[in-house]
Amino acid sequence: xADRILTTHVGSLPRPPQLLEYVAAISKGxxxxxxxxxxxxxxxxxxxxxxxxxxxxxxxSDGEFGKFRxxxxxxxxxxxxxxxxxxxxxxxxxxxxxxxxxxxxxxFHTQRLPARGVPTxxxxxxxxxxAAIKRDIDDLKAALGGVKVEGAFLPVVAPAxxxxxxxxxxxxxxxxxxxxxxxxxxxxxxxxxxxxxxVQVDDAFLPYMYDVAFADQPLENYRKWASLRxxxxxxALRGLPEEKTRYHxxxxxxxxxxxxxxxxxxxxxxxxxxxxxxxxxxxxxxRHEHEWRVWETAKLPNGRKLIPGVVGHVxxxxxxxxxxxxxxxxxxxxxxxxNVIAGTDCGFAQTPFTNRVHPSIVWAxxxxxxxxxxxxxxxxxxx
Numbered sequence: 001x002a003d004r005i006l007t008t009h010v011g012s013l014p015r016p017p018q019l020l021e022y023v024a025a026i027s028k029g030x031x032x033x034x035x036x037x038x039x040x041x042x043x044x045x046x047x048x049x050x051x052x053x054x055x056x057x058x059x060x061s062d063g064e065f066g067k068f069r070x071x072x073x074x075x076x077x078x079x080x081x082x083x084x085x086x087x088x089x090x091x092x093x094x095x096x097x098x099x100x101x102x103x104x105x106x107x108f109h110t111q112r113l114p115a116r117g118v119p120t121x122x123x124x125x126x127x128x129x130x131a132a133i134k135r136d137i138d139d140l141k142a143a144l145g146g147v148k149v150e151g152a153f154l155p156v157v158a159p160a161x162x163x164x165x166x167x168x169x170x171x172x173x174x175x176x177x178x179x180x181x182x183x184x185x186x187x188x189x190x191x192x193x194x195x196x197x198x199v200q201v202d203d204a205f206l207p208y209m210y211d212v213a214f215a216d217q218p219l220e221n222y223r224k225w226a227s228l229r230x231x232x233x234x235x236a237l238r239g240l241p242e243e244k245t246r247y248h249x250x251x252x253x254x255x256x257x258x259x260x261x262x263x264x265x266x267x268x269x270x271x272x273x274x275x276x277x278x279x280x281x282x283x284x285x286x287r288h289e290h291e292w293r294v295w296e297t298a299k300l301p302n303g304r305k306l307i308p309g310v311v312g313h314v315x316x317x318x319x320x321x322x323x324x325x326x327x328x329x330x331x332x333x334x335x336x337x338x339n340v341i342a343g344t345d346c347g348f349a350q351t352p353f354t355n356r357v358h359p360s361i362v363w364a365x366x367x368x369x370x371x372x373x374x375x376x377x378x379x380x381x382x383x
Contacts, residue, residue: 324372
């Protein structure tokens with residue numbers, strides 16, 4: 001039985017400058033000393049795990065240091081049967097952009113987002129990332145030997161977010177494509193769990209695609225699209241122990257208006273359909289903080305955890321620990337104190353080159369998270 005509020009975060013953390021030099025070179029196709037890179041990567045993961053432990057984080061990650069491009073596009077290099085076509089630089093899309101075009105014209109080019117194309121199925125989808133995920137696992141497990149924490153997780157991508165927009169040149173239907181993708185992704189999920197780590201499935205595109213493609217349509221059209229992708233995710237998670245899995249959604253980590261985000265109340269039933277042991281949800285940023293009240297009526301499935309974001313990525317302002325505690329306590333009183341883990345809204349670095357918060361401030365935020373969890377524990381358990 002839990003006797004305190006544990007702490008975690010969503011996974012992505014700012015990369016150290018020396019590691020970024022290698023990532024930039026590799027991304028440009030420049031030949032690098034693989035042995036030197038592997039050593040630097042392992043040392044960097046060890047250092048970032050130590051920093052998390054020092055800040056008071058109980059459930060730590062590798063910072064996503066082993067992933068290139070973005071938190072989701074990394075998977076394209078780990079899949080067979082997929083070709084990426086019509087590669088272009090992101091410019092933003094959707095109803096929010098239409099409302100604030102001048103802002104988006106100024107904002108998006110500052111984000112240093114890598115070009116991304118349309119993944120196209122040209123043959124059976126297979127998983128070929130065994131060596132890459134093994135390196136991620138090995139580096140994180142090696143780092144855990146030098147710290148005392150409660151556990152560790154590796155973020156992976158959900159079917160909906162791996163290829164939110166895709167072209168199907170092989171499979172007969174979209175559903176067949178998604179379930180084949182889910183089968184391939186399951187190999188990555190299972191490798192993480194079999195290594196004794198928690199697998200965190202990231203699915204920012206599940207809510208974000210409402211703004212991109214459905215904001216001007218009946219809600220049911222979006223829910224039908226999302227429901228199929230939840231089914232595909234559960235197919236990927238089949239047989240994996242729930243206590244070793246958790247599911248993260250957000251509305252995109254962009255520091256944008258977010259006026260056309262789908263409401264949590266309209267998707268919470270879909271989220272809790274996911275067969276995962278915990279749900280990481282945004283509850284700190286000013287567009288979604290009020291949605292903690294959804295849990296006044298929504299039911300958290302038995303045995304599962306709610307991991308509310310109580311520290312945000314949209315501002316460099318460091319949350320006061322008392323505010324963090326307040327956010328945790330009000331949710332704990334609705335779903336049970338033993339069912340709450342303190343988390344963050346999103347990752348602090350969407351890509352290796354896109355920090356949402358200044359690297360020095362990330363650690364202050366995580367320290368505030370830990371202190372807030374201690375204050376909440378005192379209020380909830382009286383100790």
